[in-house]
Amino acid sequence: MPGLTQGSALSEQNEKDLSPRQMALRRFVSHKAAVVSCIIIGVLALFVILAPFTARYGVNQSVQAPPNSFLSPRSNAWLGTDDIGRDLYSRLIYGVRVSLLIGLASAVISVTLGALVGAVAGFRGGKFDDILMRVTDLFLAFPFLVTLLVVRNVLGGLPWLKPLTGEMNSVRFIIVLFSIFGWMGVARIVRGQVLSLKEREFVEAARAVGASRRYIIARHLLPNSVGPIMVALTFSVVGAIIGESTLAFFGYGPQAGDGATSLGILVGAAKGAVQTGFWWLAVFPCFVLIIIALSINFIGDALRDATDPRLDRGA
Amino acid sequence: MLRYIFRRLAWSIPTLLLVTFLVYLALRIGTNPVESYKRVNPRASRAKIQQYIDVNGLDPNFVQGYFKWLKNFITGDWAPSIKGRREVWPALKDAMANTLRLGTAATVVGIFFGLIFGVLAALRPGGRRDVFINTSAFVGISIPPFISAILLQLLFAVYWQRWFGFSLFPTSGVYPAGHTGFDLFLMLKFMALPTIIVAIQVIATYSRYMRSSLLDVLNSDYMRTARSKGISERRILIKHGMRNALIPVVTIAALDVGSIVGGLIITENIFSYPGMGLYFLKSFGEGDFPLLMPWMVVIVASILLFNLIADISYAWLDPRIRLE
Numbered sequence A: 001m002p003g004l005t006q007g008s009a010l011s012e013q014n015e016k017d018l019s020p021r022q023m024a025l026r027r028f029v030s031h032k033a034a035v036v037s038c039i040i041i042g043v044l045a046l047f048v049i050l051a052p053f054t055a056r057y058g059v060n061q062s063v064q065a066p067p068n069s070f071l072s073p074r075s076n077a078w079l080g081t082d083d084i085g086r087d088l089y090s091r092l093i094y095g096v097r098v099s100l101l102i103g104l105a106s107a108v109i110s111v112t113l114g115a116l117v118g119a120v121a122g123f124r125g126g127k128f129d130d131i132l133m134r135v136t137d138l139f140l141a142f143p144f145l146v147t148l149l150v151v152r153n154v155l156g157g158l159p160w161l162k163p164l165t166g167e168m169n170s171v172r173f174i175i176v177l178f179s180i181f182g183w184m185g186v187a188r189i190v191r192g193q194v195l196s197l198k199e200r201e202f203v204e205a206a207r208a209v210g211a212s213r214r215y216i217i218a219r220h221l222l223p224n225s226v227g228p229i230m231v232a233l234t235f236s237v238v239g240a241i242i243g244e245s246t247l248a249f250f251g252y253g254p255q256a257g258d259g260a261t262s263l264g265i266l267v268g269a270a271k272g273a274v275q276t277g278f279w280w281l282a283v284f285p286c287f288v289l290i291i292i293a294l295s296i297n298f299i300g301d302a303l304r305d306a307t308d309p310r311l312d313r314g315a
Numbered sequence B: 001m002l003r004y005i006f007r008r009l010a011w012s013i014p015t016l017l018l019v020t021f022l023v024y025l026a027l028r029i030g031t032n033p034v035e036s037y038k039r040v041n042p043r044a045s046r047a048k049i050q051q052y053i054d055v056n057g058l059d060p061n062f063v064q065g066y067f068k069w070l071k072n073f074i075t076g077d078w079a080p081s082i083k084g085r086r087e088v089w090p091a092l093k094d095a096m097a098n099t100l101r102l103g104t105a106a107t108v109v110g111i112f113f114g115l116i117f118g119v120l121a122a123l124r125p126g127g128r129r130d131v132f133i134n135t136s137a138f139v140g141i142s143i144p145p146f147i148s149a150i151l152l153q154l155l156f157a158v159y160w161q162r163w164f165g166f167s168l169f170p171t172s173g174v175y176p177a178g179h180t181g182f183d184l185f186l187m188l189k190f191m192a193l194p195t196i197i198v199a200i201q202v203i204a205t206y207s208r209y210m211r212s213s214l215l216d217v218l219n220s221d222y223m224r225t226a227r228s229k230g231i232s233e234r235r236i237l238i239k240h241g242m243r244n245a246l247i248p249v250v251t252i253a254a255l256d257v258g259s260i261v262g263g264l265i266i267t268e269n270i271f272s273y274p275g276m277g278l279y280f281l282k283s284f285g286e287g288d289f290p291l292l293m294p295w296m297v298v299i300v301a302s303i304l305l306f307n308l309i310a311d312i313s314y315a316w317l318d319p320r321i322r323l324e
Helices: A012-017 A020-029 A032-049 A088-124 A126-141 A144-157 A159-165 A171-197 A201-208 A213-224 A226-249 A263-276 A279-307 A309-313 B002-031 B033-040 B046-056 B062-074 B088-123 B128-142 B145-164 B184-218 B221-228 B233-255 B257-270 B276-286 B289-317
Strands: none
Touching: A020 A032, A020 A279, A032 A088, A032 A279, A088 A126, A088 A171, A088 A213, A088 A226, A088 A263, A088 A279, A126 A171, A144 A159, A144 A171, A144 A226, A144 B002, A144 B257, A144 B276, A159 A171, A171 A213, A171 A226, A201 A213, A213 A226, A226 A263, A226 A279, A226 B145, A263 A279, A263 B145, A279 B128, A279 B145, B002 B033, B002 B062, B002 B289, B033 B046, B033 B289, B046 B062, B046 B289, B062 B289, B088 B128, B088 B184, B088 B233, B088 B257, B088 B276, B088 B289, B128 B184, B145 B184, B145 B257, B184 B233, B184 B257, B221 B233, B233 B257, B233 B289, B257 B276, B257 B289, B276 B289
């Protein structure tokens, strides 16, 4: 990856005195794109958390009295206005807030679930492992959007799931949906990691002194898989954010209550803006989505490079 | 080898049945076919509805219903669509042909350039060219296809028209409205933008695969041996390097149909290209069970088929793999 080659050329004497964590941090910092990405995401997060101060208008507030629709970028609407005269800049801030929330929440849930299932499957092996991997293969082989739409409708069609998922167009529903989706990829990664770890001497030693399965998984296998799990976490954040946008783009996204918005809703509106030539409605939301996806992907990529011990030896 | 192929083929039939059953279940629960029939045909008589239930195998008992559906499906007794009672097969056939054309074009273009870029990057790892190709591929993967579709459409279709007075690429359909007959040039022009958008993803993915695969091979012992025997660099690269590096790439290519179809669905929708993707989104939106099930069968069957091709080609290309 870019920046990696310079990273491994760090003075080798120094590396000997460092703890693995410090070494990983050093490698991460040497990945320039990732550092820039961290700054971008940090600034974005600040903007979003401080939305009451950074946004110039309310979510549903119009910038001026009509005529105010489809104003091109100008001083009282930096990024122009949409079809009913709302400020795109402010709406982007509120939208990114909802999207980041969806991304983070579903990533945390799916990674937790996936890490546990993957660790158990990899450690126990056998039937459970076989079935799990078959199901995962099947799910991942299908076109993403088809599975997403079908699973979405199945979730919405099961009445006994209602207390958990809420209404089909709520943000909570989307989070549950992407949690259900995300855990499989993570489970597969963690399973692979555990499969290779469980043959190591330290696990054998733990078993020899009588450690229980649960103890070995919780104290040895999972902590040693922290690197891949962190990487999976970053990629599931992107996955959920893009997934939400894709759903919204095709009209199956969340209708965040009370006129609140999400990045997906804004990107979905871009589709209609293309033919009419209101370029700002298409360009800015797309641009923000690209920046977010790219930054988080770079961070994940650098994390992978930084935490992969094989890269130490220049393999 | 033959025995292996036969065994795999034999296995794929129960798999197909199982997966179609799951799809049947998912669609029954997810789209509620009877309700959507009543919604589309609000004045349908009780007998009509019963007939719809019978011919589609929508019994309250899922297992019985599935076998009823299966029997009708195999005997070619397909139910017409719920809206307008259209025949399903002609629509599906057209959609398949259109998607096959777009998908093949995008895959061929994508894999061709992807492999070239991958090789170029792997020849001098860490060099400027490598960093450039690799970073571009990374950016290409990170941008979801519908975003690039919107932006390219805006640039080449709408704003090109404004700036230069003509539109470079049309944004929808296979032919302009009212066109009849076959016209290769026109067709290619209409296919250009969707092909580019699907191909971007393919190029980005394959240049990365090819790069890492070729790097693995180039660092292996037998390459050193070949070099020490004094074989020319060019011959080493083509005869030993490329051939071995392509083995995993071919396998991944065959396993990747699902994601290419996924990209096609999104792209087709944006360009109103009448293929499998548009077909799916339309019939899914209407909850049109008679249209959806055959579509699913086609998709499941092609995924299974390409999985089979992946396994066989892997075994065939790499003599180190033992099948028994």
